[in-house]
Structure formats: C-alpha cells, structure tokens
Amino acid sequence: MIRVRIRSWRVMGFLKFQRFYSSMFILSAACFSVQASAQAVSVVSSDDTVAGSSVSGDASSATPDAPAPQRGFLTRLGHAYLDDWTSSSSTAPAAPAPERRGTPAPLNSPPFPSADWPIGGTVVIGAPDYNTYPLMTAINGAKSRIKTYGWFDIGYNASTSNQGKFANAPAAYDVIPNSIQLDQAALYFERLPDTVQKDHFDWGFRLTSLYGLDYRYTTAYGVFSQQLLKNNNTYGYDPVMYYLDFYLPHIGQGTDIRVGRYISLPDIEAQLAPNNYTYSHSLLYTVDCYTQHGVNVTTKLSDHWTVQGGVSGGCEAAPWTKYAKLTGNACAGYTWHTGGDNLYFCANSLNSAKYSYNNISAYYLTYYHKFNATWHTDTEAWYQYERDVPNLCYGLNPCISYGANANVGANAGEITGPSLITGANGAQCNPLATHCYAPDFAAVNYIEHEWNNHHTSLTIRNEFVNDLKGQRTGTATLYSEHMVGMNYWIGSTVTFRPELRLDHSYDKPAFDAPTNGAPTKTTQLTFAGDLIWHF
Template sequence: MKKLLLAGVSLTAIGLINAANAADTLPPMKAGSACDPYKNYSCLDSYLGSDFFTRFVNYYRLEWGHEAAPSDPKAPPSRREYWPATPQTTPPMPFTEWPYGGTTSLGVTRPSSIDSPLMAALGNTAFGQSLNDNHIQIYGWINAGGNLSNNTVRGGNSPAAYDYNPNTVQLDQAVVYFERLPDTVQKDHVDWGFRVAPIFGENYRYTTAYGLFSSQLLNQNNNNGFDIPMAYGEVFIPQLAEGLMIRFGRYISIPDIEAQLAPNNYMYTHSMTYTFDNYTNTGIEGTLAANKNWMFQLGVTVGTEAMPWHVGQSIANPFPNPLFPNSTMLKDPGATPSVTGGVRWTSDSGNDDINIVANGINGGQWGYNNLQWYGLTYYHKFNDQWHISFETYNEHQNGVLNANNPAALAAFAAGGTPFSPQYMPFNSPFLAQCSTTTEFSCTASVQTALMYLNYKPEPLDNISYRLEWFDDEQGQRTGVKTQYIETGIGWQHWFSPQIEIRPEVSFYKSLNANAFNGNSNLGIAPNKSTALIGSADIIIHF
C-alpha cells in the first residue's frame, strides 16, 4: 500500500508538471478572463468573477506559470527607499529578506501584503471586505510528502527529519495563519499586529512545547498531532531610531536558516543542525533597528519549548537522588526566566548579512529542552543566481543524568526525574552518555556547522546543496554519542507563487556508532550507521 501511495505522489507530480507546460493553452473559464491583470491590473476583479469558488480557482489559474502576483500600480512602496536592497525573491527562494526571526521584518513590511488565493476569493464579500478594512488576512497551506529509505523500523529515519517514518507518505502539515502585519515601512505612527498559526500533521512532533497540547507526543506518541507554534502580538514604534518592534507570546526562536513552517525552507527535510536546536520561545522580544544596517534584539522568556504555567510547578519525587534530592522536584526545571540577545548587520547592498545570538540563557539546568544556544548565521549573495547560507552553534545543558551510571539509571527508572517514564512514557529528553561511569550527571554539549549553497537557474527554480557536520558529544540530543556528517541536494520548483514541489536525496553517516534504524520508544536499538533517503513533497498555498 505504501508503494502504491508513493507511486500516486509521483504520478501527481508528473501531472502537475504536464499541466504547467500546458497552462498557456487552457481556455478561459469566464468571459472576464479575456483581460490580463498582469497587463491591466484594474481588470483583476472582472477576471476573477463573482462567486467564491470561481474566484478561488481563477486566482490559481491567473498566477500559473508566473513568479509573482500581478502588481498593483497604486500600491504604496513596499520598503524604505534607503533600506538595504532586498536580496532574494519568493519564488523560488523561501524568503525575500535574510531570516532573523523574533520580529516582523523591519522597514520592508506593509499590511495585507500576503499573496493569497483565499483572500482574493473573499475579496468581494462583506466578510472579506471587513478583513481587508482591518488589514487582517487568513491564509495558509497544505503540505504532504513521502520518502524512500534504506531504513525499515518505524521512526527509523531519525535523527534525520522531517521524515521520521521511513518508506511512507504523510501529511506533513496543514497550517492556517490568522494575521495582521504591522506597517514597518512608515515612520509616522505606532502600529500593531498579531499572528495565530495552528498546525496539524506529522510535523507537530518537532514543534511541541512541554505543557501545550504535549500529551499527544509525550503520553500517546501520536503520529499526527496539533500545535500552535506561533501565537503572538506585536507593537511597532517607529519613532525610536529606525523602529522598535515589541513581540509578546509564543514565537519562533532566533536566529536560524530554517524554520518549522514548510514554505520557509530550501528543502523538504531539515538539517540536523535545525532539528535539535531551540524551536520556540514564549515571552517578550524587542528588536531595535538602530540604523539601516544594524539591528539589536533582547528578549525575556521562560526558556525553550517551555510554558509559563510550568514555572515553579512541582511534582512528587518518589526516589530522591543526588540530582533531585528532595521529596518534590520541578515539573520542568527548564521553565525558568531566561534571556535572549542578538545583533544583526546587513550590508547596504543586501548581499551580506550576519546574526550573532545567545538564545534561552539561564542556569542551563537539564530541562525538557533547556538549550543554552550560542551561535551565528551568515548569508552571502554572489549574484542574482548564487548565494550561500552558513550556520554554526554550540548548545549545552548542565546536570544531565548519566546513562552510563547504574545508580542514575535506577533513579530514572524509579521516577526520580521529571522526565522518567512514569511522567513521560514517550519522547522524553535523552540522558547523557558521560565520559565516566562515576559521574551521576554531566554537561551535554553539541557543536555544529551547516552550509547551504543555492543556485537559481530560472525564476521558478532553486537548487540547494546542503552539507553539515553535527557532533552530539554526549548523545543527549539524538540519543547516540557520535559525530554525524550529512549531505543532500534538493530542487525547489514552483508552478506558480501558490504551488511548489521539492524532490531531494540526502545521505547521513554516523561516524562513531550506529544511529539509524532504531526507535527508543519501542526499545529498538539503532543498527545502521548510514541513511540514504530520497523524498519529495508538495506545498499548496491558499
């Protein structure tokens, strides 16, 4: 059945490619289609039609084969004229500005600026007009994919991601954004915004924060699940320097080349560098544009993948031990006041960008995902076709229980830690494989280096080559104490700004021990040191 499903995905992709080649010969659906909004924007509404379904379908037809939506000549400037140049375009890249996170992009964001078939379809309704009047947009995407792998055990592709289960087809994520973008181009008034972004699918296992719908993963190990990785408000104060953005709520951690949301990535799968670092913070983040080149970020959160209601919350400790010596212990020691700080520099040309960040900094005690993250990202654009993205970081946690110490293992099995199987039967944080058996706990660290080399041969195509090294020094992130090397190549092809496919092939090698084709939840030890995975997905935006 899985092979039939994979064949179906392949045939669907072939059909879409054929449709793309034939798009110019399709007859118009309505009389209004005789106009071309790319040549005469004023006829857009007549082209789309009057009823919701017709407008929805016709908007996909309108953009098919184009790299952008038709341009409104009356639209205000989309960026400050003296701002660094926009380095990329979407399509075919997953972003226009070099990613820096923690804020809506400063100096380059206008309200109601997302190109959305759903919003176009709603445009002539009372509900749609009310949304437009208030600069609120509703949009999203459906993302599904599949893979073929030399692994066979359920979950055996891990620590590769986001294709946890080998040889399967899956719903990766269905996402809806409810959003108001603040106007960060203007400098004459305070503006505001918000985003609520629920997600459903297999990818929830990577976004889950302890205490927010987390029983799906930690108590049931559901294959598909629900999460809200972003739920925040923003206030933009343009009168301070070149603008101050204050974000509050749950938001994506800073910085990273990649992100949880499918369209924000070069390739279908994610690097290990991204898979095992900080994902989301909950708290307050301030981003100040000191001038057009320099930005500074400072935030206060409750840790990483941690919820405010876990701060100070205790549970019974049935087995006091050197790491948790009292009759009670914190439910999540990582849910604690934490600090994030960062600095970003961008060249006038926009060709170079560097971010240096310390994220989720606190005492570093062993928590659900209490990662002390220190790193940087760097981007360089060679020309309109070639650019490179680079990321490196060191992250650590202190006082992680030692898997090589019998007394520590006994305490873990008896419920003497917040992450023992009595509390988290599935997907709990791994223990550390410390250097000696005498240590009850130790510091667990990771060092990484990641590079993407990207080539745009055509406006609707991007080819990405990924190369990374990942050193899980105590095995606390992946469950295996080893270094990894990984390399892969992927093709990002857009049929229009609304539909894209991303086939790829990646090879993983664990250098010091077997790390693949196992599943800790099932008690199956890894028995392979390599993983060869071919995969592909499709993203349909709406």
C-alpha cells in the same frame, strides 16, 4: 529537542484532519464574507450620476450598463489560482513593487522562502507585506490587512532504513521510512504592522494552527503536550504561534515588540514548511530550540545594525508550567554591501542551563552572502549544552549505546535514570556519574542557485554535528549530512521539493533502530520530497 516515536499514518487520523480543517476553512470564509459583501456595494457619486453609466442627450435617454455577473466564492478561488499560474505569460505590465525602507531585498521569493535574510522574533522592519493569497483574493479581493491563509504539505520518502517506525531518526521531518505522510496542514490568521512608515504607531498579530505529523517538532510542554508526551499520537494539533506585534516608529529606525509564543530567533530554517529551502531539515536544526513564550524587542538602529533582546520561559516550556525557566536572549545583526551580506550573532537562551525540559543554553553565529543575482550562500554554527543531565548509562560498564532509541525509551519509561524528566532527553556519560555536562556543536552550509525566471532553485547542504553525550540525538557520535535538492514552483502557490540525502555517523551506528533496540547502521540514504499547496 528531537522527538522520534511515530506511528504509521492511519485513516482515522486523516479523517480527523479533514473534519478539523474543513471547519476552519469554512469559518475563515464566513469571517470575511460580511466584509466582502460590504465592499461589493455600488457607490453613487455626489452629482447623482451612476458610476459606469453612459449619458447622451437628456437624462431620460441614459441607459445604465448591465451589472457584471457576481462570481461565486469557489469560482473566484479557482480564478485566483489560474491567474497565479499564468501570470508570467501575461502581456499586462507588472504591478509596481511595494514601497520599501532601507536596503533592497537581497533575494527573490519565490523560489526562495523569503526576500530577506531570516531574522526571528520580529517582522522585518522597513519591509512591506509582499504576499497575496488565493483564499483572501476569493474572500474580498485581497483588500484587507487582516488575512487568513495557509497550506497543505504532504511528504514522501524512500530510505535504506526500515527496521522501525521512526527508523530515519534523527533525520527530520521525513522520519517515518518508506511512507507518504501528511506533514502539515496550517492555517494562519494575521495582521502585519506597517513598518515602512515612520509616522505613527501600528500593531499586528498572528495565530497559527498546525495539524499533522510535524506537531511533534513544535510541541511545547504545557500546550496540548499530552498528545505527544502522554499519548504519543502520530498526528496532532499545535497552536505553534500566537503573538502580538507592537510597532514603535520613533525608537531607532523602528522598533517591534513581540509578545506571545513565537519561533525561536536564530536559524536559517524554521518549523513551517514554506520557510525552508528543503523538505527535510538539517540535523543541526532538528536538535535545537523551536519555540519560546515571552517578550522580544527588536530595534533597527540603521541600515547596517539591528539589535534584539528579550525574556522567555525557555525553550519548549510554557511559562505556566513547572519546567519554565526565566531565560534571556541577546542578538545583533550587521548588514553591508547594500544588503548582500549579513552577519547575525544570537545568544538565544541565557540561563543556568540546569537540566529541565529542553533547557538548553545556545549560542549562534550565522552568515549570509549574496554572490550575484542568482547565487547565494548561508552558513550557521552553534554551541549548546545542558548541565547536570541524568546519565542513562549510570551503573553500566561498559556504557550501552542506546542510539537513536535511547531518548524514546527514556520518554516511555523503558530506560530510567536519576531525576529523568518525562519527555526530556538524558545523556550517555561515564558509568560512574549520575549526572554530567552534555554539550554539542555543529555547523551547516547552504549553497543556493535560482533559474527559470524565479521558479526553480537548486540547494546543496552540508553539515557536521558532534553530539558529545548523545543528549540531543540519542547517540553520542559525530554526524555528517550531505544533501542536494530542488525547489520547483508553479506560480507562487504550489511548491515541489525533491531531494537526495546521505547521513553518516562516525563513532557508532545511529540509524535504523528497531523498536526497543539499538541502531544498526552508520549510513542512511534517503530520497524524499514534498508538495506544498498554498491557499
């Protein structure tokens, strides 16, 4: 569900962000300092010879080597970045690849978001934990399975839309035109289960804290949602993921049970900045399900088949709220050509789809194909809908097109309709109907190419979205979006993603809406980009 009311970036918001994440960063270091100290203690062998000493003649002539000077935390952190940025020119042999079970990883990461085709609601069963992080290297030499890491993501854009503070909508996440924004400051605590082995039970967890402009695209009703739905803060905090993973190795080729709040299962894209090819998101991804609270079971049946099933409280509705709906999901993925092709079908939200807070019913089909070592493509199509949606045009003849501002006005109480839920979108239907069926369908394709020794990639994205009743975007129209972008990596810790994007609405204006006014443009051109600094 798109949320588009936005204020300009204020100094006070940035100061709050600084205080919040400075304290979280210090706490992270403190949590691991004891472990790091314990690992630094010298070990004496059982024959009483000091490790690293040189012995010549009798024992009295032994002269131990001088102890290596201890580097401070900030020095270790700085060296972690320098080693990452200069490792490609090192003459030292490359470290052996981690052990992996199943088909080979189809992609290189970097420059792509992950080495495996995306699958939600689970770890990739059979894949190792490939990642090391500068913060963990500085804390304890990256020797523990419990990790803390994150990033800062700052974005900018120049747009032909400029009449409103959210005038780029329904584009996301670069929704404030002609500005620089703190999109995300993210902090992770996690432990990944070891799914390469098939001998014993293992477990994992993740807690993800997100602060920034992008909280409005992850907020779930009942989880600090007053920041957006009541106060409409420009910047906000969201614990976007908190879950436990339980790995059962003897069910199929391995089974993962995830319990908690997780990113919804399908999609090429995800909310967290490094999980995407591009800075801005496709229209398709902007208007579908973001997160769910529930239980999801994923079983790898073979190197070809993976199946998933689960229950949740629905999209963006915490189970303890009145808008939660018992919702099922059923998904299956088939992989062939030694991992180079993957077809993934997912019925992500199975319930009555009766109007509630973002209670969409959605069906997805995604296809991934690797052409060769440097080219691949991703394609996704879906159909989704809500039933009995309040009609924002009831009693108006002809129906007034509120455009991208319609749902903003509805959320603020400026546009009313029968049974309209605060924060949930209405539809634009026949003026004689109080409620109506509100479907939409979409398709998006990515073409990806990498070069420069896995440090640079090209992205070409094309999509069409038909929002038949305007329930997802605010304008009942057909959209197209075309984008070309680039990813450039410095090592594996700094990412720069510039892009040029053209959006068009075919049936009526959908862009550049002034406050409390209808959109004025059918075409929008944006030049945008972001810088992600990983720690």
